Amino acid sequence: MTAGTRPAPTPGEVLPATASAAPPARPAPVQRKRRRPYRAWLLFLLFAGPNVALLVIFTYKPLLQSLQYSTLQWNIGSPVARPVGLGNYVDWFTDPTTPRIVTVTVIFTLATVGGGMVIGLLLALLLNRRLKFTGAARTIVVAPYVLSGVAVGLLWLFVFDPNFGVTSALLRMIGVTSPNWYTDPAWALVMIIVVYLWKNVGYVALIYLAALQSVPRDLVEAASIDGAGTLRSFRSIVLPLLGPTTFFLAITTLLTSLQSFDLIHAMTRGGPLGGTTTMMYQIYEEGFRSGRAGYSSAVATILFLALLLMTFVQLKYVDRKVHY
Numbered sequence: 001m002t003a004g005t006r007p008a009p010t011p012g013e014v015l016p017a018t019a020s021a022a023p024p025a026r027p028a029p030v031q032r033k034r035r036r037p038y039r040a041w042l043l044f045l046l047f048a049g050p051n052v053a054l055l056v057i058f059t060y061k062p063l064l065q066s067l068q069y070s071t072l073q074w075n076i077g078s079p080v081a082r083p084v085g086l087g088n089y090v091d092w093f094t095d096p097t098t099p100r101i102v103t104v105t106v107i108f109t110l111a112t113v114g115g116g117m118v119i120g121l122l123l124a125l126l127l128n129r130r131l132k133f134t135g136a137a138r139t140i141v142v143a144p145y146v147l148s149g150v151a152v153g154l155l156w157l158f159v160f161d162p163n164f165g166v167t168s169a170l171l172r173m174i175g176v177t178s179p180n181w182y183t184d185p186a187w188a189l190v191m192i193i194v195v196y197l198w199k200n201v202g203y204v205a206l207i208y209l210a211a212l213q214s215v216p217r218d219l220v221e222a223a224s225i226d227g228a229g230t231l232r233s234f235r236s237i238v239l240p241l242l243g244p245t246t247f248f249l250a251i252t253t254l255l256t257s258l259q260s261f262d263l264i265h266a267m268t269r270g271g272p273l274g275g276t277t278t279m280m281y282q283i284y285e286e287g288f289r290s291g292r293a294g295y296s297s298a299v300a301t302i303l304f305l306a307l308l309l310m311t312f313v314q315l316k317y318v319d320r321k322v323h324y
Helices: 028-069 087-094 098-127 134-146 149-159 166-173 185-213 217-225 230-241 243-258 262-267 279-289 293-322
Strands: none
Touching (some): 087 098, 087 293, 098 134, 098 185, 098 279, 149 166, 149 185, 185 243, 185 262, 243 293
């Protein structure tokens, strides 16, 4: 027997498996695993890509351009723009009309957000009961929210007309003279707030109604068995469970209120004497009436930073108290 040769196997002996007899590795599953991330990215781009592109083109790009324009002294249509740095911001903070505009904005926001949430919750509690014509009542409450703000404003101008409006007729029936809704700055602001609440309170009521219908009934029934009344059950059980919904509505209604424009433009155009000019309407006036695009962009940037700060504070501190 020569060197390197293997002796013949004896009867019954089992030969060990050689390397050549081992089954080959199967790379296919590895390749499939590698292909999955690419497929996931392709699906993401297919479904989210158009939305992301729209956000970039119509939201983030204009935001960055507004920041750039706020550092320029530029009138709309002019081919020349002069850099002024923070000059537009200094002009806004030193403008004698700024305190009045900020005051009007704060009053309008607090009244519409706070009043809308209180009235919306009361309407939701009423609509949550099993009454006749509940479906029709829900439709009537929500319907103004989907109407055009300009159309609503024009219609309510006739309602508040001091001579021929429904409001003046009702006040004359009880011996009260109708206020000067169109010429008194304070009453004009009240008029705008009332119309805004009438138009948008249906949205708040609809969200609260959905939240009320998701409250577990067994908790309320257990509280009633333990002797808790309706008011006590609402304060101790229902209201805390509505915390996340209230938090959501506080953010959305705040953002919507600070950006309100259509009703003001249709009813008062910021007057009388600037009594209904909010920061949002000032952006329009400075940019499109006065043509001061740089100054208007500075006001828009200040409003954006204020909204960003308030949203951050709500998400940072308030969110912890309402989510369990």
